Amino acid sequence: MPKFLHTADWQMGRAFSRFETEDGAALVEARFEAIEKLARLANEHQCDAVLVAGDVFDAQTVADRTIRRVFNATREFTGPWVMLPGNHDAALAESVWTRAKRLGAVPDNVHLALEPGVINLKPQGLAILCAPLTQRNTYSDLTETFNTLETPESLIRVGLAHGSVQGVLPEDIDSTNPILPNRAETARLDYLALGDWHGTKQIDERTWYSGTPEPERFRNNGAGYALVVNVPKPGALPKVTPLETARYQWHQWREILTVESDLDQLLDRLQALPELSVVDLRLEGSITLAGEEKLINALSVAEARFRSIQCDRSGLQLEPTDDDIAALKADGYVGEVIEHLRIQQQDEDAEAARDALAILAGLLKDRKQEASE
Structure with missing residues (x-):
C-alpha cells in the first residue's frame, strides 16, 4: 500500500524585497523550515517517498549556500525524494541542478528527474513518470509521453509534471507548459502530481496540485499545504489528505x-x-x-x-x-x-x-x- 508526500513550488532563493529587511529574512527562513517540516511529516505519516513537482528553486542563479541548505533540509526523511525541474529551475544544459551536482550537495536518496522517463522505486512500490521542463516555456504538452511509457504492472503509476492544466485553472488558462486535463486517464496513471499552481487544487479524482508549502504572495488560493497520497493498489483510486505546512x-x-x-x-x-x-x-x-x-x-x-x-x-x-x-x-x-x-x-x-x-x-x-x- 504505497504512500507518498506530494509537494511543489518551494521557490527557494526567492527574495522578499518589498518587506522590511527583518521581515524579509524571516519569510526566507520560513521556506527552509517548510522543507524540514515536509521531511518530518513524511516520517510521521510513514510515507514511502516525497515527490516535488517542480520549482524547487526560484531561479537558476540562487547562491551556492541556498542550494546546500535546501538539500540539508531534506535530511530528516531518509527515504527517496524525487525532484522535478519546473519553469523557474528548468533542466538547462547548465543549470542550478548541474551546479548542485558539482557542489556534491545532492544526497544519495534524492533523485533528480532531469530527463523525461521513468524512475522506478521498486522497494517503495512506485513508478514515477517524469516530465521535467528543459526550458522555461514550452508550447506542447510534455506529459503526452506518459501515454507510451511502460512501467511494471506491480508498481503504482504516478505522473510528475509542472505546468498549466488547460481550461481548468481560474487564471493563466492556456498559458505555456500546457497539460491535458484528462492526462491521468489517457496515460493510465494512478495519480498525477502537479506543480505550478501555488494553491492546493483538485483537478479530478486522480490529479492534484499540491500548492506551495509556505505562502509567498497575497492570493486566497489555498497555499500552505502538502498532500499525503495513499494508493492501495494499481488501479485503485487514491486517497488524498491535505496537511497544513505554512508558518505564516x-x-x-x-x-x-x-x-x-x-x-x-x-x-x-x-x-x-x-x-x-x-x-x-x-x-x-x-x-x-x-x-x-x-x-x-x-x-x-x-x-x-x-x-x-x-x-x-x-x-x-x-x-x-x-x-x-x-x-x-x-x-x-x-x-x-x-x-x-x-x-x-x-x-x-x-x-x-x-x-x-x-x-x-x-x-x-x-x-x-x-x-x-
Whole structure:
C-alpha cells in the first residue's frame, strides 16, 4: 500500500524585497523550515517517498549556500525524494541542478528527474513518470509521453509534471507548459502530481496540485499545504489528505470606509488574526480625525504583533467632523485652512492635502495638550 508526500513550488532563493529587511529574512527562513517540516511529516505519516513537482528553486542563479541548505533540509526523511525541474529551475544544459551536482550537495536518496522517463522505486512500490521542463516555456504538452511509457504492472503509476492544466485553472488558462486535463486517464496513471499552481487544487479524482508549502504572495488560493497520497493498489483510486505546512498566513484586504462602524469592524477583524500573519491593507473612502487617530494607534500595535503589516491609506480621505474641529479649537483662519485642505483632497494633489491635514491636526492636538499642562 504505497504512500507518498506530494509537494511543489518551494521557490527557494526567492527574495522578499518589498518587506522590511527583518521581515524579509524571516519569510526566507520560513521556506527552509517548510522543507524540514515536509521531511518530518513524511516520517510521521510513514510515507514511502516525497515527490516535488517542480520549482524547487526560484531561479537558476540562487547562491551556492541556498542550494546546500535546501538539500540539508531534506535530511530528516531518509527515504527517496524525487525532484522535478519546473519553469523557474528548468533542466538547462547548465543549470542550478548541474551546479548542485558539482557542489556534491545532492544526497544519495534524492533523485533528480532531469530527463523525461521513468524512475522506478521498486522497494517503495512506485513508478514515477517524469516530465521535467528543459526550458522555461514550452508550447506542447510534455506529459503526452506518459501515454507510451511502460512501467511494471506491480508498481503504482504516478505522473510528475509542472505546468498549466488547460481550461481548468481560474487564471493563466492556456498559458505555456500546457497539460491535458484528462492526462491521468489517457496515460493510465494512478495519480498525477502537479506543480505550478501555488494553491492546493483538485483537478479530478486522480490529479492534484499540491500548492506551495509556505505562502509567498497575497492570493486566497489555498497555499500552505502538502498532500499525503495513499494508493492501495494499481488501479485503485487514491486517497488524498491535505496537511497544513505554512508558518505564516498571508492576508490582503481592500476596504472602503464610509461610517464609523466600518472602521470598528476592520479593527476587530485585524485583532482576530493570528500573530504569525503577513497583512497588506489598502483603505479607501473617508475617515474622521478621531477615526484616523484610532486607526494609527491600531496599526502601531499591529506592527509589533504581526510578522508584517503594510497599509496604503492614500485613497482614504480625512473628513473632519464638527466635533473634530471643535475638539481642536480650530476656529477662524485655522478652521478655514482645514476646510480648504479637506476640499483639496478631491484634486490631483489629494495625497499631499491629506498629509497636510493630518499634520495640522496633529500640531493642533499637541498645542492643546501643552496648553492644558
